[in-house]
């Protein structure tokens with residue numbers, strides 16, 4: 469009778485595009501969230517491919533996922549081997565969200581490493597971090613890492629891979645990083661963070677390395693059809709001044725569709741902050757559909773949609789059309805420079821209904837500066853108009869001001885106030901629109917981390933030690949500066965019922 473497979477073995481067997489390599493040296497690439505989320509990150513896949521493709525180096529992966537409890541892949545060990553992080557030649561970390569810092573502490577600690585760089589020894593492997601979090605406030609990440617690669621690491625990752633393949637120890641990696649553009653060495657530079665690295669369109673299209681039925685983007689090979697954005701939304705970290713739009717030619721994107729991984733994949737995901745602004749997007753969708761693929765797009769602007777575009781999405785398997793209003797009213801969309809009108813959103817609903825889609829999903833940010841009751845009334849009225857067109861889901865997210873945006877200094881709305889707005893929208897749309905929401909309490913933790921300095925790493929450690937409840941986070945931040953959050957006691961228990969408190973899991 470064959471031995472039953474461990475969950476990690478089952479998952480790797482179901483994955484396409486990867487194979488276990490053996491080489492002189494081994495790195496472990498960590499994503500401090502679940503396998504489902506990690507495997508839907510194109511950046512994670514691109515970095516893995518660069519490391520695993522380096523001669524003399526094999527790259528394994530580690531995530532934070534309850535399904536691997538007790539075997540390979542359990543927190544702190546590699547999925548592929550079950551070896552602890554400390555037993556690898558280097559630990560790489562790809563991190564996207566502030567809240568994943570808590571998972572990073574678990575990863576390092578259970579992986580046999582002190583979470584803070586200052587507590588690790590010369591014999592420990594170097595810890596080198598990077599990822600989307602570096603585009604907003606990277607300071608709380610600094611104390612956990614020896615080196616942080618800032619911004620777009622497409623080129624520098626090959627240099628890093630060579631360091632690991634050459635067997636550089638912690639001290640040697642730090643020394644090499646001193647002469648490498650875009651590398652922040654927190655123990656030496658303090659909060660003087662270098663400029664973000666940025667690459668040209670020649671790096672595009674970046675392509676995924678595997679697909680899996682267990683990924684959030686199920687059975688989807690990922691392809692970065694554009695990078696950055698040509699627009700100026702005031703709340704966004706990838707707005708044009710920080711991350712200008714870069715666009716590859718259509719034939720380079722189509723050529724990727726004929727490579728081995730994409731031929732094998734049932735679906736193709738076109739990834740990018742503003743893919744629907746990429747000129748040839750319809751041609752790329754058509755090419756994928758002609759090859760028998762389902763399609764996915766990571767971002768759709770309602771004012772870019774027309775009959776042909778929505779028809780292609782439907783042919784490619786779309787049943788829910790997802791668009792962003794990103795503000796509750798026309799007045800607020802204008803103030804945020806969203807450049808979108810209600811008629812664009814309603815037209816998107818009409819187009820989706822016309823081709824036979826089942827649902828419209830609209831993202832809305834609540835708690836923006838200067839937002840008032842009339843804005844919420846307008847949102848409710850808009851929800852009813854959408855529901856007149858088709859079945860609608862509204863997804864509400866509390867506003868979190870981010871560094872490198874014009875709203876970096878904006879206030880965070882009190883938890884109770886945002887919760888009251890959410891409840892008002894729920895009441896106003898009851899029976900007509902399904903209203904989902906992200907937890908304002910969790911958003912408050914994200915806010916505090918997005919405003920924090922290097923010392924916020926201590927708050928992360930304390931909160932993890934305290935069990936990561938809201939109270940543990942409040943206590944941890946209060947120990948730093950004596951502040952308490954406004955209105956947390958008024959937050960209702962409904963959010964807990966939605967299971968939104970956990971800091972580990974797909975968002």
Ligand code: SF4
Nearest residue numbers: 697699701704707741
């Ligand atoms: S919110 Fe979207 S459209 Fe606006 S700047 Fe960001 S990526 Fe671009």
